Amino acid sequence: MRTDGGSGPSRGYLSGSWASILGLEANAGPLTNFEVLNFLKSKGASKDPTRVLADLAPSEYKVYDYLVGTAASNQTREKIDEFLEKCKKFDLAKAEVLNILNIRPSSVVETYSIIEFCDQRLGDGVEELMQIVEEVFPAPSTEPVNEETINEAAETNEN
Amino acid sequence: MFYLSRIEHKLRVPPDLHDRPIEEAIKGELQKLFVDKVIANLGLCISVYDIRSITGGFIFPSEGSATYTVVFTLIMFRPFVGEIIAAKLKESNVNGLRLSVGFFDDIYVPVHLLPDPCHHVPDSARRDSVIWIWEIMEGENFIDWEDEIRFQVHSITYPPIPVEPPKDSKPFSPMVITGSINSDGLGPLTWWNEAELEVTEEP
Known part of the structure; x- marks a missing residue:
């Protein structure tokens, strides 16, 4: 029933009709980049260059590599809860909050593309929102410190 | 995402x-x-x-x-329509851009969703490639290979498997994301860092 589509090394494909039989609940909840990264770490993904110890598919490592390069690698569950609490007053849509967490905009102009009708809805509040982002998720100052925390997180997950 | x-x-x-x-x-x-x-x-x-x-x-x-x-x-x-995603440039030709997020690279930005107005020049370093340039008042902004590029999801399609794929066609992609970078805050990140600096310098 599984068909490998087309010619060349393209991605495998599960046909539409089959998928419709399968789907129980297509959307059982969104995940932030942080949560996916955390899940992959809990499966054993780390910066270990040999990549033989963990039971991860090569494609999962690609996702890990991408996420480690995003803002998600500097986030923690507590920080995210703190941010959710603080940005309640802006009355943002769930998708917008999710997008802010994933992208971590560092300037007002970046926020404009994420929040719909940002001007009308937030007005000057956008500056305050930027401050909260800067406060809760500070930009990584130096690389080595950054590396250490990632390793620590990976270790605690392994235990 | x-x-x-x-x-x-x-x-x-x-x-x-x-x-x-x-x-x-x-x-x-x-x-x-x-x-x-x-x-x-x-x-x-x-x-x-x-x-x-x-x-x-x-x-x-x-x-x-x-x-x-x-x-x-x-x-x-499964990105949602309107979501902003960070990606890297994978291909750049006269038909537009192709972006990659590492684990998925069927992301296309067609010409009409590039920043307006823009034009392209041949890329001397790569064959069949062009460099797209966004023209704004201050000068020219390049879309180059190093920068992180933010795009907005315009649509996602799941093309059916071709029964008889035409010869010499590129590998079939079962999921294609069309992205747009024609809006404020989108495109290479460096564009906006510079813009921010200019704004703070003004007063």
Whole structure:
């Protein structure tokens, strides 16, 4: 029933009709980049260059590599809860909050593309929102410190 | 960007796995079947998140495999329309840009969704490539290979498998994201860092 589509090394494909039989609940909840990264770490993904110890598919490592390069690698569950609490007053849509967490905009102009009708809805509040982002998720100052925390997180997950 | 999708599936577990713990055997089979595969309208499967229930285990006549009904959860990559995603440039030609997020690279930005007005010049370093340039008042802004590029998801399509793929066609992609970078805050990140600096310098 599984068909490998087309010619060349393209991605495998599960046909539409089959998928419709399968789907129980297509959307059982969104995940932030942080949560996916955390899940992959809990499966054993780390910066270990040999990549033989963990039971991860090569494609999962690609996702890990991408996420480690995003803002998600500097986030923690507590920080995210703190941010959710603080940005309640802006009355943002769930998708917008999710997008802010994933992208971590560092300037007002970046926020404009994420929040719909940002001007009308937030007005000057956008500056305050930027401050909260800067406060809760500070930009990584130096690389080595950054590396250490990632390793620590990976270790605690392994235990 | 990522979603959980709960799925029920009748899974066949071949006889050579029957000596392993059932959950482990089923997880392995699910991973083989779904990880790095596109399911139409659900997206690209990243990982098997958990297994909710396993029932059955019936062996049909003339079959060695045991068939289980499994309910499980997958992590899917399925951006929503309007989402902003960070990517890298993969191809740049006269038809527009192709972007990649590392694990998925069927992201296209057609010419009409590039910043307006813009034009392109041939890329001297790469054959058949061009460099797109956004013209704004202060000068020219290049879309080059190093920068992180933010795009907004314009649409996601799941093209059906071609019955007879034309010869010399590029590999079939089961999931295609069309992105737009024609808005404030989109495109290479350096464009906006510079813009921010100029604004702060003004007063």
